[in-house]
Amino acid sequence: MNAAGAGLDRNAVLAGGAIVVALAALTSAIVVNAEVNAGLLVAAVVAAAPLVYSVFARWERLLTALLLVILFIPIKRYRLPGNLPFDLEAYRVIAALVIVVWIAALLIDPRVRLQRSILDRRIGVLIIAVLASEVANLGSVSSLSSYVIKSVTFLLSYVLIFYVITCVARTSRIIDVLVKTLVGGGSIVAFFAIVERRTQFNIFDHLHSVMPALTFAGGDSTERGGHFRAIGSAQHPIALSAVMVVILPLAYYLIASSRKRIWWVAGALLLMGNLATASRTGIVMLLVAGLVLLMLRGTDLRRFWPLLLPGLIAIHIALPGALGSVRAGFFPKGGLIAQQRGNQFDIRNQNSRLSRIGPSMHQVEQRPLFGLGYGTRITGIGEKFTNAEVLDDQWLGSLLETGLAGIIAWVALIWTAIRRFAREGRIDTSPRGTLLVAITASIAAYAVGMFTYDAFSFIQVTFVFWILLALGSARLRANDDDSPSAGTAEPAELC
Numbered sequence: 001m002n003a004a005g006a007g008l009d010r011n012a013v014l015a016g017g018a019i020v021v022a023l024a025a026l027t028s029a030i031v032v033n034a035e036v037n038a039g040l041l042v043a044a045v046v047a048a049a050p051l052v053y054s055v056f057a058r059w060e061r062l063l064t065a066l067l068l069v070i071l072f073i074p075i076k077r078y079r080l081p082g083n084l085p086f087d088l089e090a091y092r093v094i095a096a097l098v099i100v101v102w103i104a105a106l107l108i109d110p111r112v113r114l115q116r117s118i119l120d121r122r123i124g125v126l127i128i129a130v131l132a133s134e135v136a137n138l139g140s141v142s143s144l145s146s147y148v149i150k151s152v153t154f155l156l157s158y159v160l161i162f163y164v165i166t167c168v169a170r171t172s173r174i175i176d177v178l179v180k181t182l183v184g185g186g187s188i189v190a191f192f193a194i195v196e197r198r199t200q201f202n203i204f205d206h207l208h209s210v211m212p213a214l215t216f217a218g219g220d221s222t223e224r225g226g227h228f229r230a231i232g233s234a235q236h237p238i239a240l241s242a243v244m245v246v247i248l249p250l251a252y253y254l255i256a257s258s259r260k261r262i263w264w265v266a267g268a269l270l271l272m273g274n275l276a277t278a279s280r281t282g283i284v285m286l287l288v289a290g291l292v293l294l295m296l297r298g299t300d301l302r303r304f305w306p307l308l309l310p311g312l313i314a315i316h317i318a319l320p321g322a323l324g325s326v327r328a329g330f331f332p333k334g335g336l337i338a339q340q341r342g343n344q345f346d347i348r349n350q351n352s353r354l355s356r357i358g359p360s361m362h363q364v365e366q367r368p369l370f371g372l373g374y375g376t377r378i379t380g381i382g383e384k385f386t387n388a389e390v391l392d393d394q395w396l397g398s399l400l401e402t403g404l405a406g407i408i409a410w411v412a413l414i415w416t417a418i419r420r421f422a423r424e425g426r427i428d429t430s431p432r433g434t435l436l437v438a439i440t441a442s443i444a445a446y447a448v449g450m451f452t453y454d455a456f457s458f459i460q461v462t463f464v465f466w467i468l469l470a471l472g473s474a475r476l477r478a479n480d481d482d483s484p485s486a487g488t489a490e491p492a493e494l495c
Helices: 008-030 040-056 059-072 090-108 120-135 138-143 144-168 172-199 203-209 237-258 263-277 280-297 300-318 320-329 334-341 354-366 396-427 431-449 459-476
Strands: 222-224 227-229
Touching: 008 227, 059 144, 059 459, 090 144, 120 138, 120 144, 120 396, 138 144, 144 280, 144 459, 172 203, 172 227, 172 237, 172 431, 172 459, 227 334, 237 263, 237 280, 237 431, 237 459, 263 280, 263 300, 280 300, 280 396, 280 431, 354 396, 396 431, 396 459, 431 459
Parallel strands: none
Antiparallel strands: 222 227
């Protein structure tokens, strides 16, 4: 796809009847709240691919639609009507459509070709480690096959979206469109999180009133320090704080590259949206992101220091009690370490974080290399085959599921991205380098945050993480670069 778009040829016109019939059947079923079976859904998505490919003359339109669905329609809280072995959610339909359109484009459009990225080998090693963990635990994997398939499918969908973006985001213009979508969409979510914190009204729990095709499955609310915690469009306040933080450095990039006031406003909203969750994880991730930016762009950040005091005043006015909740979260009665070590009762009837490490490491010793099998630890509340505690530590959870092989693969993937993006961003003072620095800060924050919550269980922020990996990889070799080091990028063409 390019700016001009590709016109419908004779084959596309002949296929139009099948497309219209399949989509009409799917739409009618949703409108009348009928059930959609797997065959109808697959037929509709596959049949729609050529039409969507022709209508979306620019890739960024389709990818923007995916980003907005991920940001605005709460995952696990809404579903579409359907008779499938899994909940039919909007993001799944859009992601599947994007992937099918991309595969169709690879087959029929010579202008769309696979692209190399610096992370190809690391992703390959990760997939091998995951599959090896399944092969090494065939007994438990077969008894929990539906959960394992679901987990592996999620991972593959992240990887495929990664390659869609690295394949089609070939210019800085497309990359900037996606970055602006993330920052703009994230700031809107943040604004309503601030409203939710003050009024306890979550607008994202009422989307079905304007989008009848969506069925609301219910939402949760929590408190900390006597204050309501915003959840917004995320699955949990911690997940909302995490997605706010990983998007926030992108606002710094837009401020530095465009100097438009709107991005200052967006950055302020993202910061306050993080605080509206009263999440310790979000604060830790924010400190990590800030530290990375200081290390790589310390001189540029001097302009932000005069805003510190006015910013604190603005936070106190917009979010009364938020700063106090943060302080109480890090300095509870009896101390934070004692709180995390004790056998405290919580809503899941589980022990606190530090008390889970010992028993978990004992399990690791039994299967150190490949773990228990990717996706075999079922922790969801109300799940039929729940067999494990929520660890609130993704690194520990990954060590249990995929063993040392999986942990090494994850560390290699994340460290390679951080090292390459940071190295290029340090020597390149152009907007390209600033974006790479911002993405480095976001990825580092996500990686550290994995120690304090089950990151992979929260689909929204994990999707954003993989999208940032893709944007960073694409920006390393965008073909309109004029930066001094642009000529050193790896060859772009894979086939």
